[in-house]
Amino acid sequence: MKSMKSNETIAIGRLFESNFIEILNLYSNGKIGVVCDENTQTIAAQMIQKLHLIGKTNIYQITLPSGEQHKNLESLSSVWQQLTENNFTRKDLLINVGGGVITDLGGFAAATYKRGIEYINIPTTLLSMVDASVGGKTGIDYQGFKNQIGAFHLPKGVYVDPEFLKTLPQQQLLSGYAEVLKHGLIADANYWEYCVFTPFLEVNWNEVILKSIEIKNGIVSQDPQEIGLRKVLNFGHTVGHAVETYYINHGEELLHGMAVVVGMICEAHISFQKGNLGQIQLESISKSLSSRYNKVSIKESCFPEILQLMYQDKKNNSKGINVTLLNDIGSAQFDGLATEEEIYQSLHYYGTIKS
Numbered sequence: 029m030k031s032m033k034s035n036e037t038i039a040i041g042r043l044f045e046s047n048f049i050e051i052l053n054l055y056s057n058g059k060i061g062v063v064c065d066e067n068t069q070t071i072a073a074q075m076i077q078k079l080h081l082i083g084k085t086n087i088y089q090i091t092l093p094s095g096e097q098h099k100n101l102e103s104l105s106s107v108w109q110q111l112t113e114n115n116f117t118r119k120d121l122l123i124n125v126g127g128g129v130i131t132d133l134g135g136f137a138a139a140t141y142k143r144g145i146e147y148i149n150i151p152t153t154l155l156s157m158v159d160a161s162v163g164g165k166t167g168i169d170y171q172g173f174k175n176q177i178g179a180f181h182l183p184k185g186v187y188v189d190p191e192f193l194k195t196l197p198q199q200q201l202l203s204g205y206a207e208v209l210k211h212g213l214i215a216d217a218n219y220w221e222y223c224v225f226t227p228f229l230e231v232n233w234n235e236v237i238l239k240s241i242e243i244k245n246g247i248v249s250q251d252p253q254e255i256g257l258r259k260v261l262n263f264g265h266t267v268g269h270a271v272e273t274y275y276i277n278h279g280e281e282l283l284h285g286m287a288v289v290v291g292m293i294c295e296a297h298i299s300f301q302k303g304n305l306g307q308i309q310l311e312s313i314s315k316s317l318s319s320r321y322n323k324v325s326i327k328e329s330c331f332p333e334i335l336q337l338m339y340q341d342k343k344n345n346s347k348g349i350n351v352t353l354l355n356d357i358g359s360a361q362f363d364g365l366a367t368e369e370e371i372y373q374s375l376h377y378y379g380t381i382k383s
């Protein structure tokens with residue numbers, strides 16, 4: 029496995045064909061709780077079996093129902109309950125095997141159980157490989173708001189096996205790719221060009237995952253608690269989270285990355301309205317994103333509710349709605365303030381784009 033220097037150990041390679049199981053054994057000489065969902069329970073079981081083979085027996089599989097709608101207090105309580113019933117101590121370990129829901133929720137269970145235990149992440153989706161599992165943001169959704177309750181709690185390690193992507197549905201891959209494109213837009217124009225112009229089937233996933241983690245880590249290591257700079261990683265997410273939440277609250281499914289694409293186009297438009305981003309760059313971004321992603325239906329009658337959801341954005345202070353702005357492709361600035369008019373205009377602009 030290839031490792032990267034960071035506050036967390038980040039390694040990329042084949043999980044079950046390397047010394048990963050031996051490495052795992054080094055993290056804990058106590059109990060291990062393996063948090064997974066219905067989609068990843070087979071991988072979790074395979075890992076537990078291999079740990080048994082090297083004599084590790086105190087392992088408990090905690091399987092949760094799949095889906096964003098289960099990233100809630102009930103699932104979290106079920107993890108706490110199983111740790112408590114099995115007498116986990118503060119020296120024991122959690123391993124989260126899954127997409128962003130599992131790594132966020134399992135990470136938050138680790139952050140809160142007995143005031144914090146160690147955990148490692150084994151991301152199985154592109155979204156969690158390049159974003160959710162890295163950087164220590166943990167949490168659950170609450171009362172219709174995404175990641176409303178949570179904590180910063182860094183994993184001890186993140187182990188990425190790109191082979192898992194081979195069985196990932198295309199829509200899930202596309203959803204994760206939105207975060208990859210975001211990394212290009214906020215930090216590296218050449219990377220953006222590569223990601224936009226390389227046909228999906230020809231993308232070198234190992235390279236992309238490494239590059240995206242490198243960009244994310246470079247930012248997180250300077251501002252782990254999101255006091256300032258880390259907010260650039262939220263580009264596209266002020267509008268994106270509101271659109272995603274709107275869909276969830278109306279009982280419809282919209283993958284996170286698809287909502288982030290809407291958010292990136294709208295926030296690029298807000299950057300344009302504020303004079304930060306040129307029209308040519310705005311149009312190039314909109315064209316590149318809309319040629320790869322289906323248009324999301326957002327009726328004008330939904331705008332007020334979407335706007336209200338933005339008032340819950342975690343970046344906000346009393347001054348208003350905080351957005352990350354683009355200065356150019358590959359360059360972003362945090363702590364922009366968007367007016368309601370600018371947000372409405374950006375949603376109108378999104379509505380005019382042809383996919």
Ligand code: GLY
Nearest residue numbers: 159163165261262
């Ligand atoms: N997903 C954005 C961050 O980790 O800061």
